[in-house]
Amino acid sequence: MVFSHMSKAVMLAIGFLLGYGCPLIIAVVTVAVTAPGDGYIRNKEACWLNWEQTRALLAFVIPALTIVCINIIIVIVVLFKMLRRGVGDASQREERHTLVVILRCVAILTPLFGLTWSLGVGTMLDSTNRGLHIVFALFNSLQGFFILVFGTLLDSKVCCL
Template identity: 70%
Template sequence: MLLSALLLLYRTLMVFSRMTRGAMMGIGFTVGYGVPLIIAVITVASTAGNKGYIQQDYNCWLNWKETKALLAFVIPALTIVAINFLVLIVVLCKMLRRGVNASTQPDEKHPLAVIARCVAILTPLFGLTWGFGIGTMVSDKFGIHVVFAFFNSLQGFFILLFGTLLDSKVREALAGRAQVQDQHSQTDFLSFRGYGGEVCN
């Protein structure tokens, strides 16, 4: 989620700059796998010795009462949500500024509709619904727990929907592949018919 937001911020602010694929992969693996691994190793090493890593009889297995091991998840998660929220604000400001400066065409959508669509798509992709987790930490009300569980259980579905199925490049690639397969099947069918005609004659 953090890398998606940072990539969007980079492409929004550095329009004429292009990062190499190797650099993007290196940053992605470092931030996506290296940093969580370091956090997990430090947390386990500092709390597992006195059996303070796991907490029994609680809805979260990370210990909170004795060693505060839960902070190893809460602090990075909320930091990512805060950074992604700031990125969303920057992107929306850029869109608004571009919408004000640009000459509006009759076929263009209203800027508020574009912004609403952008927020609806980027909120699950950036994991901003994890912000409801603050409510679950400070309140015992059932409603906030239901909202948090509902939105976060659908995050993977929204990522699949917005990040893959509704992506124009993915659809173009799938359409191109389907056309290639259709052409192959027609060629195979015609060659089969030709072969069948030769056999029948």
């Protein structure tokens, strides 16, 4: 509905370019810039994006934040497109139901995912806290289950819970 003016082939090509091309370019540039002085290597021979010497961690943080911002913009565009369509017809009621389901999922899942990644930041700040690592791993491993339950199983079209 939002990108209906584009063909499937064009959307697929754009998706592959963005999904595989951008990360490849970012990885190649990061390694090319940091490899000569072993700048991407952190203590104990671990290959990770070193922050202290090269700030290579920005090669992960900046694209991740960009993706989050683009996703927020796309959600806003989709919501406006759904709300601007004709009022009163049967498809409008179904779209409103879909919108309510989406908003309910976002309201429930956002705190769960936010909590998960807050715990992830906590594990980075306090790497010796075993309990924090266990709770983070538990929440992180259950994200797909949360999506299944709150996004699918609790939908009135699927099941009456």
